[in-house]
Amino acid sequence: MKKVALTVAVLALGLAACETKTEEAVENTTVENAVEADVNAADTAVDNALDDAGNAVENAGEAVENAADDADNAM
Numbered sequence: 001m002k003k004v005a006l007t008v009a010v011l012a013l014g015l016a017a018c019e020t021k022t023e024e025a026v027e028n029t030t031v032e033n034a035v036e037a038d039v040n041a042a043d044t045a046v047d048n049a050l051d052d053a054g055n056a057v058e059n060a061g062e063a064v065e066n067a068a069d070d071a072d073n074a075m
Helices: 002-074
Strands: none
Touching: none
């Protein structure tokens, strides 16, 4: 009976240790998922900002070209 009781106690401790590790793994996965979502959002924001900057430069170039055309037409 002592061997059975000792075996049960060891198994219970082992399961308790696994539960703690499982909870830590779940917490780590949750944090990793949140970080990945933040990185993806930041990447999208950077892409959008670059697109907006490119559009602004293109619009400025067209405005300069239009101003030059207007100056030529005024002569």
